[in-house]
Amino acid sequence: MTNEKNYMHKSWWKITAVLLLIYTVIAGFLGPVPHLPLLQETIRNLYFHVCMWFAMMILFTVSVVNSIRYLRSFNLKYDIYARQFAVVAIVFGILGYITGAIWASYTWADPNKPAANSFSTIARDPKLIGAAIALLVYFAYLILRDSVQDMDKKARISAVYNIFAYAILFPSIWILPRILPSLHPGNDGENPALDVKNDIDSGMRTVFYPAVIGWTLLGVWIATLKIRFSLLKEKKMSA
Amino acid sequence: MLELRQQYSFYGILLYIGATIFVLFMAIDGPESAVWNGLFWVIQLFICINAVAKSFMQESRGRMLYFYSIASPTAFVLSKLIFNSLLMIIMSMLSLLLFTMFLGNPILKAGPFIGLVLLGGWSLSLVFSFLAAIAAKAQQNAAIMAVLGFPIIIPQLILLMRLSGAAFSPLLSIPTSTVLMLVALDALIILLAVILFPFLWKD
Numbered sequence A: 001m002t003n004e005k006n007y008m009h010k011s012w013w014k015i016t017a018v019l020l021l022i023y024t025v026i027a028g029f030l031g032p033v034p035h036l037p038l039l040q041e042t043i044r045n046l047y048f049h050v051c052m053w054f055a056m057m058i059l060f061t062v063s064v065v066n067s068i069r070y071l072r073s074f075n076l077k078y079d080i081y082a083r084q085f086a087v088v089a090i091v092f093g094i095l096g097y098i099t100g101a102i103w104a105s106y107t108w109a110d111p112n113k114p115a116a117n118s119f120s121t122i123a124r125d126p127k128l129i130g131a132a133i134a135l136l137v138y139f140a141y142l143i144l145r146d147s148v149q150d151m152d153k154k155a156r157i158s159a160v161y162n163i164f165a166y167a168i169l170f171p172s173i174w175i176l177p178r179i180l181p182s183l184h185p186g187n188d189g190e191n192p193a194l195d196v197k198n199d200i201d202s203g204m205r206t207v208f209y210p211a212v213i214g215w216t217l218l219g220v221w222i223a224t225l226k227i228r229f230s231l232l233k234e235k236k237m238s239a
Numbered sequence B: 001m002l003e004l005r006q007q008y009s010f011y012g013i014l015l016y017i018g019a020t021i022f023v024l025f026m027a028i029d030g031p032e033s034a035v036w037n038g039l040f041w042v043i044q045l046f047i048c049i050n051a052v053a054k055s056f057m058q059e060s061r062g063r064m065l066y067f068y069s070i071a072s073p074t075a076f077v078l079s080k081l082i083f084n085s086l087l088m089i090i091m092s093m094l095s096l097l098l099f100t101m102f103l104g105n106p107i108l109k110a111g112p113f114i115g116l117v118l119l120g121g122w123s124l125s126l127v128f129s130f131l132a133a134i135a136a137k138a139q140q141n142a143a144i145m146a147v148l149g150f151p152i153i154i155p156q157l158i159l160l161m162r163l164s165g166a167a168f169s170p171l172l173s174i175p176t177s178t179v180l181m182l183v184a185l186d187a188l189i190i191l192l193a194v195i196l197f198p199f200l201w202k203d
Helices: A002-009 A012-030 A040-073 A076-107 A115-122 A126-147 A151-179 A202-238 B007-027 B033-057 B061-070 B073-103 B110-137 B142-168 B176-201
Strands: none
Touching: A012 A040, A012 A202, A040 A076, A040 A126, A040 A151, A040 A202, A076 A126, A076 A151, A076 A202, A126 A151, A126 B142, A151 B110, A151 B142, A151 B176, B007 B033, B007 B073, B033 B073, B033 B110, B033 B142, B073 B110, B073 B176, B110 B142, B110 B176, B142 B176
């Protein structure tokens, strides 16, 4: 317990997160990018849109790991961890959708019609379906949590659902896009959403990787703040 | 198990299948093959929720306690999974029969399609059996099961619809690798159910 507390209170990784994000924003908006047809300057969205999904996946994974730890130890602390990481991951997923929608309205939408008219065509894209399913699963997770009154039972049931859903969900998100047709990059089979080696040139990668780490650390930071808050609330209730 | 003791619930499911398909028969006249396929799988989904949801929810507390004292959780969950799989496979075949009777038969490759129906019914029943166990522990009605289950089942349902779509066209063939992927997913579900059920079991 003390170990993790220290880790949460340490400031070096928070400073790293801030520095990386400042670097991302400055280099992302001002740095050189390749001028590709159709994409043009919107390619800068890569530093934001893709990183949101990376951060979401990583945070969901952290949430599942904490659910497993809960089932191994029955320590309610891990249940709070799992919940808060899932909540922050959902926020990142929604931000990913917003950035994706802005991007798609410049690249995928039919230029002859208002961008909103292309919605039903765009929403059929398998990557969007996959992301929607992931968010729905975690909304269901939160509803399931709130529907049970007893604390231990709530923690146990939701941990079981979290693990089950994650284990079914992620293989299927990785399988689906390979079978259905899609406009989204990364269609040639190697990777479900983005082929890091071929889709991004080396100059962009020097911004992209720090951006992923920066956004993920920011997510972890938000989650740890929420965790500390709910741990304190717990303590106050039991005292 | 439950269905032998409470036969009305078994007949209830039969009637549910008959009634829904009859409503469809009234609503549309000779649908195209794509519509037929979509409707068929959606009906399968609802049959499955109705048939399988009962398996955990209608067990009384006392009887669960009795099972708890005589059987290990692994044996219990496996027997539930096997029973629900059999039930769902029978129901799938029945609804397929009624569909071809009422709504016409656009299927060109009957053998593969029946195979897919069996596989699909099995997948659906496995996922929903486990979710029924979760929902029953949360003391909720079938609505929460739909909330929990739909997002999880959508990918498999898309795969099944895609695969079975090939059975309606003379040119497309059904890719074996995708079928194997579904089978692997089912194996994964069984494994997870066996690992995770003991945690739900204790009360």
